[in-house]
Amino acid sequence: MPPDAGRAEPTNAEEFMKGLWEENPVFVQVLGMCPALAVSNTALNALAMGLATLFVVTASNAVVSALRPFVPKQVRIATYILVIATFVTIVDMTIQAISLDLHRALGAFISLIVANCLILGRAEAFASRNGIGRSVLDGLGMGAGFTLALFSLGAVREILGAGTLFGLSVLPSGFEPWVVMLLPSGGFFTLAAWLLLFNALERKEDAK
């Protein structure tokens, strides 16, 4: 994680934007990859997972930040995990109520949001040291960045692997789908390709 010290106090907009690009959780910090790869086989699943994570990271950031003065240092991690688990249970039940199909497609991975290191990482690194307003902004930004990353993974995999996007055909009918993209190894390859792209972009910027 880049050190925040020595930098000018960021504005609210910057606090939000840093999660989207500069400190993008998946592409730059390489956090929370398990759900990123596991459910990104279609664009819709990826988007749903991203939004669920967005909600959990924002809500838990707010609560962790509010509880800051009351939680002793020794038990803080356990407290954060309990807060996160509570919100994940809420999300799990909400998704089940809204769309049973989606719930089935995402399966155990909704519950596994608890173990997403991105969320615990934000609670520990940001929310436990900043006020509620900034923590919520940070959560929104990180969640949006995560959703963006998941969507870019899911879209690439669905287009190449099935020739569709959100279930609609987008490629000419002569296109032979690359089944490997829908398989687990396709997830690794797609993420590797995105990381390469980000590395290359960063290098270009450094060279300037």
Add this chain to the structure above:
Amino acid sequence: MSGDPLWSIFINACLINNFVLAYFLGLCPFLGVSGQLATATRMGGAVTFVMLVSSVCAFGIQHAVVALDAPYLRLIAFIAVIASTVQLVEMFIKKVSPALFRSLGIFLPLITTNCAILGLALFQTNKGFGFFECIAYALGAGAGFTLALVLMAGLREKLALESVPDVTRGAALSLALAGLLSLTFMGFAGLGG
């Protein structure tokens, strides 16, 4: 209860549906601690132990939660048990081998947020495994995790000596490697049942 024999559950969790390479669980330690072969082996051992303990506890919790008619407490109870088991392992390793403790570093407490362990607890509940099936499943998952970690560490130790294009250094190359490993593990599909 599923009718599968225990060895089939073990092989299934270890090779066919390898937790890391097929389910994408536990990727953080997989990429983080796979730099050195020796550390990777011990990390695998620690994770396997935590898996075994939490699997047994999860089996008990599932029955308790059903008896209490409070399924919404399941997730919270699982994670609390896993966190305390990890704490126990951490204290044990610190006492027995301070060197190992240092080399595992931040990844030791992070076993708590290793989704492979929580995933194991959730999957075994969904599949409705009995007590001994749970143990076979946990051992298989642990062995599979260790295998993937050790294979990856071996590859990366060799790769550290090669000259690769600068831009691919770091996570991107590891992920491409993981993709290839995952492809090879697909060859195990059709084994067992």
